[in-house]
Amino acid sequence: MRKTEGFGAALLAWYDTHARVLPWRAQPGENRRADPYHVLLSEVMLQQTTVAVVEKRFPQFLDQFPDLKTLAEAPEADVMAAWAGLGYYRRARSLHACAKALMAQHGGVFPQDEKALKALPGIGDYTSAAISAIAFGEPAVVVDGNIERVVTRVARVTDEMPGAKKLIKGEAAKLMPDARFGDYAQAMMDLGARVCRPKAPDCLLCPVRSYCAVAGSAEAESLPRKAHKRKRKTVQGVMIVLRREDGAVLCEERPADGLFGGMLGLPGGGWDGRAVPEVAATLRDAGGVTHILTHRRLEIDVKTGPTDGSPGDGVWMQPDEARAAMPTLFVKALERALS
Incomplete structure (x- = not known):
């Protein structure tokens, strides 16, 4: 049986020193949680858009729509214009609809639990878990593309994607620590972005190398296994x-x-x-x-x-x-x- 005890502690110790500084985050040691509006906005922007682009566009969008109320009351045309260049414009409409629903149904206050968050327009499994964990410290299992890659390698999940998603979420839950759920989710994201990369993963520098089933092997780069790509x-x-x-x-x-x-x-x-x-x-x-x-x-x-x-x-x-x-x-x- 693969050991998982201690995985979260080892990863969090690494994160405390190596966390990426991003404009929507609360850094480890700041003794605060991220603003849920900032988490929502960043996560919607990051869907199909690189971190480098979002780092630049997030503050610009926030200057125009500094809070949920401002976004909810803004004309759709203004929101869409501010989104120009980020692509996948349905995301902007969903974000706008979500802001309106939060104002109308929750008085502008974000619910903390995943189920209530998922009832809002444009918020699915991943975004609800991210807001719940990062903004409210709830023990939600957050699984984005970076985390999928880490988990498939640590647990050696060889099933093809996207069919393996349920299995990956189950394995991800086994790795979670007992506290600091928001920091842990972001630590997993950073590990996938900086160390457990899609190509040439840096296994020698990995803080959880001893927990990984494929660390240092040729198999690491082959995971996660993707189904045959549809021709464009x-x-x-x-x-x-x-x-x-x-x-x-x-x-x-x-x-x-x-x-x-x-x-x-x-x-x-x-x-x-x-x-x-x-x-x-x-x-x-x-x-x-x-x-x-x-x-x-x-x-x-x-x-x-x-x-x-x-x-x-x-x-x-x-x-x-x-x-x-x-x-x-x-x-x-x-x-x-x-x-």
Whole structure:
């Protein structure tokens, strides 16, 4: 039987010295817990976004929406504009809906237990556990991608992902200490990010090496085992950059459903299920841009030209305004047209 007693203590001793300094965290030794709003915001941002990007964007978002009440009362358009460039825009809508629900149902006070947190919009198993443990010190089993990797190696879980998730959570529960649950969850995250890396794990420097079933072996890098990756589909389409005499470009609010729903974008079609506007055939070809999403590769032809026409359902914006408000894909197309 693999020993687990002492794992948490060894990891926490390492964390006390090596914890990453991140703007949403309470550092070990500060004698306080992180603000639950900060935990929620950081965890939503970190879904499919790197820590380096979130470190920069978290304070910016917080400057605009410093607390739950401010976020809940903000127009959706402002929230979506502040989210531009972070991708996966449904997360921003869910975050906004969650803030509104917390104000309406809980008077702006976060519930502490996982079950009540999971009843809120956009909060699932992982985020509810993270808030419960990190903000409130509850003994919740927190399992993100980094923690999955640590646990699969420590416990030598060889089942393929994502089928192994239930088993991994069970093994993760066995490793937990009797106290400091929030620090422990963050220590596991830091261990996965800094030591137990996906490639070339640094087993010699691992503070819990003696507890790990595959430490120092060639097998370590092969875990967790992933199912065969689905091939990314290539989708082609067109984006249109119409320019007015004063340099303004025509932008539009995208439909609420579908890719980049509700965000500010450029006219076009083909790549998102909408028909390509007829005007595209009359415009100059400005070249193409490529953009990678989770399950598809977008190959976009950019068409551009002058116009003095009515914006219709769109809005005229100066290029700098548009760049600040649009997701990266549209900024790429805009830059191509203006270059």
